[in-house]
Amino acid sequence: MKPTGQHIALAQAYDGITRVVADLDDADLQRPTRCRGWLVADLLFHILCDAQRALVALASPADRPADVDDVSYWRAFTPGGGDEASVRHAWWVRRSAAAFDRPSGVVRLWCDTAPAAVRAAGVAVHGADPHACVTTQGQVIAVPDLLATLTTEAVVHHLDLVVDLPDAPPPGAAAVGVAVTTVDGLLSDDAVRPTGWDNREYLLKATGRLPLTDRDRRDLGESAGWFPLLG
Numbered sequence: 001m002k003p004t005g006q007h008i009a010l011a012q013a014y015d016g017i018t019r020v021v022a023d024l025d026d027a028d029l030q031r032p033t034r035c036r037g038w039l040v041a042d043l044l045f046h047i048l049c050d051a052q053r054a055l056v057a058l059a060s061p062a063d064r065p066a067d068v069d070d071v072s073y074w075r076a077f078t079p080g081g082g083d084e085a086s087v088r089h090a091w092w093v094r095r096s097a098a099a100f101d102r103p104s105g106v107v108r109l110w111c112d113t114a115p116a117a118v119r120a121a122g123v124a125v126h127g128a129d130p131h132a133c134v135t136t137q138g139q140v141i142a143v144p145d146l147l148a149t150l151t152t153e154a155v156v157h158h159l160d161l162v163v164d165l166p167d168a169p170p171p172g173a174a175a176v177g178v179a180v181t182t183v184d185g186l187l188s189d190d191a192v193r194p195t196g197w198d199n200r201e202y203l204l205k206a207t208g209r210l211p212l213t214d215r216d217r218r219d220l221g222e223s224a225g226w227f228p229l230l231g
Helices: 005-021 040-058 072-076 084-098 104-125 143-164 173-186 199-206 214-226
Strands: 133-136 139-142
Touching: 005 040, 005 104, 005 143, 005 173, 040 084, 040 104, 040 133, 040 143, 072 139, 072 143, 072 173, 104 143, 133 143, 139 143, 143 173, 143 199, 173 199
Parallel strands: none
Antiparallel strands: 133 139
């Protein structure tokens, strides 16, 4: 089974998360992340829920055409995460992660679940109809686009995970490329990415993790008002 680009990117994104957390002790799993109020174990639990959702979605074929793609999918979510549903989810994640006997229990479950999600993705993209649609979060999306959304979220959260882990490996190039393409798609048509931004800075600023500077706002012009593009 030869992997496709979307499958490769998802595998790389999830493997990147695993390489960050696999050897962390319980103390390191309680380091802070970029996500307010979440420790590393909390954020990993959130990403774990995404991998579990992937397994459900890939086994949930849709009976109608897609209503979102890998870019428009994100427009259903409020950037900044300040809405009531996001606050409730953040609190639920913290309590759920804390229910494990030790923080490393989240790592063990992640290491079981993430490879299974990647394998299921591989089966789906090599099936009779690799562009078949599935349902997730009340939306219908083609399988390759689903994998792109999963990859984008994993890459952004990879950057969130390592804020207090300076020796952690960065996300892989193929996975980052998918996330950057997603953010490009969310920019207004006449917007130009500032030339001084590398991919990491672009993703952090596009998701509101880093604030725009005065120079950024001058370079972006009216498009600065679109930021953050993705929550």
